[in-house]
Amino acid sequence: MKKIILILSIIVLAGCKSKKIDTPIVEEVTTVKLAINEVSTFQKDRAYNLGKRILMTCNTSKFKPFTESEATRSVINNITLEKLSKTCTKYRQWYGDFKDLQLMEIYKDINKSTTIFRYKALYTKKVANKELRVYINEENKISAIKSMDWVDLFERK
Incomplete structure (x- = not known):
């Protein structure tokens, strides 16, 4: 009987071991609205013109590739006429022709030393609610471009 109580006690103690509680890591705010x-x-002007150049490709099917003075090597390699054509086909079907960009907000990412321009992309169809983000680094070159659905609240993605 004592052996059974001892074994049950050990099982209970082993089952009740303390667990490490995960505390959420609070991210330091690195993005500041300007x-x-x-x-x-x-x-x-640079962010507007280069962003518009990409979206105008959907209307004209002509794309003038970025130069080394306008964009980083990774952006130049990733933005090709073939990739843009695939995206443009979908966008023209869903949203109509591209009209213009409207600058909504500008943010500064302190850690990456980039300026983020948030544009609302305007299309002929009213259902279009798209955003174009243009990331400009400290050398005034495009370091990234993202297109996504417009959300009023800025979210880092």
Whole structure:
């Protein structure tokens, strides 16, 4: 009987071992919203023109590739006429022709030293609610471009 109580006690103690509680890691805020007039006109114009150049490809089917002075090597390698054509086919079918970009917000990513321009992409169909993000690095080159559904609240993706 004592052996059974001892074995049950050991089983209960083993079953009740303390578990490590996972505490959520709080991310340090690295993105700061900037006033539109805080950013140089050169950067705003560059982001607008290069972003518009990509989306205008959907209307014209002609794309002038980025140069080394406009974009980083990874962006130049990733944006090709073939890739743009696939995306443009879907976008034209769903949203209609591309009209223009409307600058909504500008953010500064402190860790990566990039400026993020959030544009609302305007299309002929009213159902279109798209966003174009243009990332400009400290050398004033495009370091990334993302297209996604528009959400009013800025989310890092």
